[in-house]
Amino acid sequence: MKKFLNNALLAVLASAVSGFGLIASSSVSAAGPDGYPNRPITVICCYGKGGGSDQAVDAIVGPAAKIMNAKINKINITGGGGLNCLPEFLQAPADGYTLLQHIDTLPSRYVEGRIDLNPVTDVESLVIMNVAPTMLFINGEDERFITDGKADWDKVVAYAKQGEGNLTVSNINIPMELVSMAVVENHFGFKAKQVLTGKSAERFGAVIGGQLDVLMEQPGDVSKYVEAGQLKPVLALWPTRFDNFPDVKALGADYGLDWDPLLRFRGMFVKQGTPPEIVEYLAEVFAEAYKSDEHQDFVKRKSLDIVDSFRSRADTTKIIEDSVGVYISQFRELGLPIREGL
Amino acid sequence: MEDFLIGTQHLFTDPIGILIFVLALIAGLVFGAVPGLSLLTLGAVLLPFTAYLSSTHAIMLYGVIYVAGVYGGAVTAILFNIPGSVENAPTAFDGYPMTLKGESGKAIGYAVTCSAFGGTLAAIAMMAFTGPVADFAIRNFGPIEIFALVFFGLAVVAGIGTRSLSKGWLSLLVGLLIGSIGSDPTGGIPRFHFGTLYLHGGVHFVPLILGFFAVAEVFVQGLKLAKGEYQSPKVSVSYPSFFEFWKMKFVVVRSALIGFFCGVLPGIGATLAAFMSYNEAVRWSKNRANFGKGEPEGVVAPETANNAATGAAMIPLLALGLPGGALTAMMIGVFNLHDMDVGPLIMLEAHDLVWVLFASMFWASVAILLVGVVEAKGIVNLLRIPFPILAPTILIFATIGAFALRGNILDVYSMFIAGVVGFLMRKGDYSIPALVMGVILGQIGEDTFARSMVLLDYNVFAFFTKPISGILIAAGLITIVMNIIRHRQLFGSYYAEYKDENA
Numbered sequence A: 001m002k003k004f005l006n007n008a009l010l011a012v013l014a015s016a017v018s019g020f021g022l023i024a025s026s027s028v029s030a031a032g033p034d035g036y037p038n039r040p041i042t043v044i045c046c047y048g049k050g051g052g053s054d055q056a057v058d059a060i061v062g063p064a065a066k067i068m069n070a071k072i073n074k075i076n077i078t079g080g081g082g083l084n085c086l087p088e089f090l091q092a093p094a095d096g097y098t099l100l101q102h103i104d105t106l107p108s109r110y111v112e113g114r115i116d117l118n119p120v121t122d123v124e125s126l127v128i129m130n131v132a133p134t135m136l137f138i139n140g141e142d143e144r145f146i147t148d149g150k151a152d153w154d155k156v157v158a159y160a161k162q163g164e165g166n167l168t169v170s171n172i173n174i175p176m177e178l179v180s181m182a183v184v185e186n187h188f189g190f191k192a193k194q195v196l197t198g199k200s201a202e203r204f205g206a207v208i209g210g211q212l213d214v215l216m217e218q219p220g221d222v223s224k225y226v227e228a229g230q231l232k233p234v235l236a237l238w239p240t241r242f243d244n245f246p247d248v249k250a251l252g253a254d255y256g257l258d259w260d261p262l263l264r265f266r267g268m269f270v271k272q273g274t275p276p277e278i279v280e281y282l283a284e285v286f287a288e289a290y291k292s293d294e295h296q297d298f299v300k301r302k303s304l305d306i307v308d309s310f311r312s313r314a315d316t317t318k319i320i321e322d323s324v325g326v327y328i329s330q331f332r333e334l335g336l337p338i339r340e341g342l
Numbered sequence B: 001m002e003d004f005l006i007g008t009q010h011l012f013t014d015p016i017g018i019l020i021f022v023l024a025l026i027a028g029l030v031f032g033a034v035p036g037l038s039l040l041t042l043g044a045v046l047l048p049f050t051a052y053l054s055s056t057h058a059i060m061l062y063g064v065i066y067v068a069g070v071y072g073g074a075v076t077a078i079l080f081n082i083p084g085s086v087e088n089a090p091t092a093f094d095g096y097p098m099t100l101k102g103e104s105g106k107a108i109g110y111a112v113t114c115s116a117f118g119g120t121l122a123a124i125a126m127m128a129f130t131g132p133v134a135d136f137a138i139r140n141f142g143p144i145e146i147f148a149l150v151f152f153g154l155a156v157v158a159g160i161g162t163r164s165l166s167k168g169w170l171s172l173l174v175g176l177l178i179g180s181i182g183s184d185p186t187g188g189i190p191r192f193h194f195g196t197l198y199l200h201g202g203v204h205f206v207p208l209i210l211g212f213f214a215v216a217e218v219f220v221q222g223l224k225l226a227k228g229e230y231q232s233p234k235v236s237v238s239y240p241s242f243f244e245f246w247k248m249k250f251v252v253v254r255s256a257l258i259g260f261f262c263g264v265l266p267g268i269g270a271t272l273a274a275f276m277s278y279n280e281a282v283r284w285s286k287n288r289a290n291f292g293k294g295e296p297e298g299v300v301a302p303e304t305a306n307n308a309a310t311g312a313a314m315i316p317l318l319a320l321g322l323p324g325g326a327l328t329a330m331m332i333g334v335f336n337l338h339d340m341d342v343g344p345l346i347m348l349e350a351h352d353l354v355w356v357l358f359a360s361m362f363w364a365s366v367a368i369l370l371v372g373v374v375e376a377k378g379i380v381n382l383l384r385i386p387f388p389i390l391a392p393t394i395l396i397f398a399t400i401g402a403f404a405l406r407g408n409i410l411d412v413y414s415m416f417i418a419g420v421v422g423f424l425m426r427k428g429d430y431s432i433p434a435l436v437m438g439v440i441l442g443q444i445g446e447d448t449f450a451r452s453m454v455l456l457d458y459n460v461f462a463f464f465t466k467p468i469s470g471i472l473i474a475a476g477l478i479t480i481v482m483n484i485i486r487h488r489q490l491f492g493s494y495y496a497e498y499k500d501e502n503a
Helices: A002-025 A052-068 A086-091 A105-112 A153-160 A175-188 A200-208 A219-227 A251-255 A276-291 A293-301 A313-334 B002-012 B015-033 B039-052 B055-080 B086-100 B104-140 B143-157 B165-179 B197-201 B205-227 B242-246 B249-264 B269-284 B297-320 B326-337 B351-384 B387-406 B409-427 B432-455 B460-465 B467-502
Strands: A041-045 A072-076 A098-103 A123-132 A135-139 A168-171 A193-196 A214-217 A231-236 A264-271
Touching (some): A041 A052, A052 A098, A052 A264, A052 A276, A105 A313, A123 A276, A123 A313, A135 A153, A135 A219, A175 A214, A175 A251, A200 A231, A219 A231, A264 A276, A276 A293, B039 B055, B055 B351, B086 B269, B086 B297, B086 B432, B143 B467, B165 B467, B205 B409, B269 B297, B387 B409, B409 B432
Antiparallel strands (some): A098 A264, A135 A231
């Protein structure tokens, strides 16, 4: 018991010291404009506890709270593929005390017409703290697609071209992934059979268990399976090869596709109408929180450093604006429905 | 065996570990037993605090609350017709009628013993077969086989909880319809959302269960109170005899196997285990007509299976990093908080920690038996709480529970609507179990059916081209036919009598 109490005391002291250190070393003032924040801030996380977004929020909210010397509460409002949280966000006053964590579905679902919240005019972007590229993976023991121990995308393409629907792809029903897969299909001239599910366990398991051929996923989410040899990356949906996977061919460098890849990003937002000085202050706080050791550990652990994972407020705003345009053109090209008036 | 002994030694030679074990056991039992405050609520509340515990203590904490919470939910299901969590819902089908018959002590006794047995058995299997079982499940059970399994389960549901087969089918179909509210699992096309974003995510089954069981029960008893017909359930502390347990041996073994099997399937977990084992208990029982009226097999089957599923769910979680349900998904978060990733390397990277988890889950199952026997004698006294105090307490906890699920006010509305509908259904002899199973199994079934159709080129007959799915679908079809025949034989005369009485 004594040991426990000592450990607890040490933990409290360490937290206090590290918190003090963070505040002391931060270039952002603990006090925001006009005494903001003078009460707890709420972050709405639109995805389930323990999942990727939830962990991303936890990882950045902790340091941010220390910088502001304020309490930040997180609530998870799940369901609807990340859309059920939006009414709660929209009903909150635009005072900087209710923040939204969301992903690239914000622009894509708007373009699709699934939500009326315009990510360009109805929200203020703060920062993007996770940017993850997308890759295709095969089962690590699938000899059909392996040459000299390395995953061989050309073999996958050859197999896919043997017949429409020959190749099966484990994917998720989110426009970013669907559009990306359609781009791959169009470029290589085959049509795959896509099996969609939002449950990551089933999505990964289908390829690890050999029931489906290819998995579309962000590398950080499957790094443990790659390390264990159960999955092998076979194609990077990126202009160049990644340093972490030098043997894995890239769509741009190896196959000549001139395409700006769609990004899986996780960002923080506030409502349009929030006082500008609070918006700027929050953006600075989260930018500083991103650099903290606590958050950088998370970034490394989740392999989110494969590309630069941070985007400033200005960059985030531009990415959101550009994303709307990109999704409009991609949806048009693929013949997918687009909201009226766009 | 050596690993297990070392894990046990780690667990019981560390005073903080023992303290956390005991507190987790009590918290799991309490949160599991209070409607709305499910073990998921507990898991979510504890998640951030686990960062301050050692990795061994944090993981062990979740293993113990998982085992204890799944059992705890049976208590209120039996005493008040309010399942503490979804996987305890089938326990209420017969547990509560047993209470009404003055057999609450026996019902809780069965639940305690079978939960402990199922959990212990699964813990042993988990320790012995984690690698090969996970490998078999992931290679052989995809959406096609899981859909066939769900179809097999649904086939028997319509005959439960009503004397009219047509009303049973109607209840099941309404359940399937409710389960289809929200975005469709393949195309993401929103259905039945009436223009509100809230319904895009569908109606969650937890508030429905709280409504159909807890709220409807309050309404039913409230009406009786208003009419002056209310009678407190009889308090009974009699425990089942050894002979009575022995008669359940086949139900227990079958349910443990079902529970273990369902628990192993990634993404399925204890809920399907409980419902499937209840279905199978009905299918194979000699006392089929007694189900829904206080048949002990209806308590034994789901309680054995849902606890067996807890140990089994650790297999895909640890071996493959694939969670079987929400709590196991939170456990991934706990591992991550401690810089560990579950998956194929965990047995190498954190060998000792995994064995402490195994040992803690084994001993938690054993502890349930010891704690539960004592608890069973005392907890039935909750029935002595006067209804005017109990009813609002239940409604408050149920409301908190429905809202806490995902912070969505729709869930509270859904719960109260379900309460009114459940009240009317009970008056009209419609089957609440069939409706609830329709919602739960329907949601799993639609998702897997949609994916199966893509894989089978939209040819429904192709289910028969695969051995496992072919056998399960054929067995389901045979069950439907047998169900119709048996139901006519068993209930034909009862229902004619019932119609005459109500004419």
